[in-house]
Every structure is written in structure tokens, then in C-alpha cells.
Amino acid sequence: MILTEMMMKVTPIKNGTVIDHISAGQALNVLKILGIYHTTDATISVLMNVTSRNLGKKDIVKVEMRELEVGEVNKIALIAPGATINIIRDYEVAEKYAVDMPDLIVGVMRCPNHNCISNTDEPIKSQFLVKNKNPVVLRCLYCEQTITENIADYLI
Ligand SMILES: Nc1ncnc2c1ncn2[C@@H]1O[C@H](COP(=O)(O)OP(=O)(O)OP(=O)(O)O)[C@@H](O)[C@H]1O
Ligand SMILES: [Mg+2]
Ligand SMILES: [Zn+2]
Missing domain, CATH: 2.30.30.20 (Aspartate carbamoyltransferase regulatory subunit, C-terminal domain)
Incomplete structure (x- = not known):
């Protein structure tokens, strides 16, 4: 595989959210939680079974033009307790936090x-x-x- 292909698996998003370190196999359930059943104008990237140093395999969901609500993050925590939420602003990771759930x-x-x-x-x-x-x-x-x-x- 040539280098550009390795690096450009997914188009970068300008503004939005990257949900990283999703337990392998849960990406489609994350889309369901976010209410994404069909494509809108926004770019949505779904990566499944990506090799991860810590998790072995993981899924990633990248959603353009969207920041998540607390209720959505709490639900994601239930199906992917190790997930990380990265808020992207102007192509950069502006904020990063681990999902959490109430008691x-x-x-x-x-x-x-x-x-x-x-x-x-x-x-x-x-x-x-x-x-x-x-x-x-x-x-x-x-x-x-x-x-x-x-x-x-x-x-x-
Ligand atoms: N502009 C962007 N468009 C799409 N994805 C992005 C963009 N910027 C960062 N990402 C993705 O967001 C995630 C977090 O990015 P970051 O640069 O913090 O990686 P990292 O150092 O590996 O983070 P971590 O320590 O949480 O694993 C990665 O999956 C990265 O590919
Ligand atoms: Mg990483
Ligand atoms: Zn009961």
C-alpha cells in the first residue's frame, strides 16, 4: 500500500466529533444511538476492526458538523465503556474526554x-x-x- 493510501483512509473533518476506541463491533450501535439511519449532507465515516495498540481491534465513528449530547454520550458509555470523544474544530482535536455514565x-x-x-x-x-x-x-x-x-x- 502506498503511503498516501495508508494515511488517507478517511477524509479529515473540519468540525465535528470523532468517537474513538469504540469496542470492536459496536460502531453501528453508536450510529443508532446518534440517530443516524441514512446519510444526510454531513460526512460520516465508520471504521470497523481497526488495529489498535491497546484494544487489539477497535471501531471509530467520525461525524461532521455534530457535537454530542450528554444523553448520547451516556448511552455510548454503556456499549463502549472505553470510548473517547474528540471534538474537532478547524481540523484539530480541540477537546478530548473519556465517556462516562451516571451511577x-x-x-x-x-x-x-x-x-x-x-x-x-x-x-x-x-x-x-x-x-x-x-x-x-x-x-x-x-x-x-x-x-x-x-x-x-x-x-x-
Ligand atoms: N480533522 C480530523 N478529521 C478526522 N479525524 C480526526 C481529525 N483529527 C483527529 N482525528 C481522529 O481523532 C482521533 C483522535 O486524534 P488524536 O490526534 O488525539 O489521536 P491520538 O493521539 O491517537 O489520541 P488518543 O491518545 O486518544 O488515542 C484519532 O482517531 C484521529 O484519527
Ligand atoms: Mg490513538
Ligand atoms: Zn427488572
Whole structure:
């Protein structure tokens, strides 16, 4: 591969957000969280299974013209707890921070237990205690059911 090809895998973005160090396999779930189902005018780059020194393999999502909301970052933390958010301004990384999640996740995850009161017609929001952030371990406040894998499947 020639050098320019190696360096220019993806067009640089002028302003926007790079979500880096996404757990391999979660890039499409990140797009879902961001509500990106079809292309808009903005440039969106999705890299999957990129070789990473620390993670072995990782995914990266680059979204032009977009900064993320707290709720979006909290959801990304659930499916990719090691992700880094880079805010790009004028082609440069202007801000960088690690994703984080609150200690209590309210109204964001569906309880896997069908008999849980949060899955009935009662006007009750789901609530999960965060027992561990990376790897993610959640416990339902109502029925004690835990979620440790396939987190994206339970996002509301
Ligand atoms: N203008 C840009 N357009 C598209 N992607 C960018 C742009 N600037 C930086 N990036 C990407 O943003 C991420 C963070 O960039 P940075 O230069 O901080 O890399 P880094 O030093 O490897 O960061 P880290 O220490 O977090 O791994 C990288 O994936 C990089 O490719
Ligand atoms: Mg890096
Ligand atoms: Zn429950």
C-alpha cells in the first residue's frame, strides 16, 4: 500500500466529533444511538476492526458538523465503556474526554426480565444501578436482574 493510501483512509473533518476506541463491533450501535439511519449532507465515516495498540481491534465513528449530547454520550458509555470523544474544530482535536455514565441509569434500558414491574403497564421508568462501568454490569433496582452482555439489545 502506498503511503498516501495508508494515511488517507478517511477524509479529515473540519468540525465535528470523532468517537474513538469504540469496542470492536459496536460502531453501528453508536450510529443508532446518534440517530443516524441514512446519510444526510454531513460526512460520516465508520471504521470497523481497526488495529489498535491497546484494544487489539477497535471501531471509530467520525461525524461532521455534530457535537454530542450528554444523553448520547451516556448511552455510548454503556456499549463502549472505553470510548473517547474528540471534538474537532478547524481540523484539530480541540477537546478530548473519556465517556462516562451516571451511577443510576433511568429510563434508558429495558429490563430483560419479562415479569419485572418496569415491563408492565405501570407508569414506572426502568432503573439500573451501575455495579461496574468497564466491563458494564447493571442491576435492575426492581427485580435484581443483571445485564452484563448484549447491552445494545436493551437500549430503549
Ligand atoms: N480533522 C480530523 N478529521 C478526522 N479525524 C480526526 C481529525 N483529527 C483527529 N482525528 C481522529 O481523532 C482521533 C483522535 O486524534 P488524536 O490526534 O488525539 O489521536 P491520538 O493521539 O491517537 O489520541 P488518543 O491518545 O486518544 O488515542 C484519532 O482517531 C484521529 O484519527
Ligand atoms: Mg490513538
Ligand atoms: Zn427488572
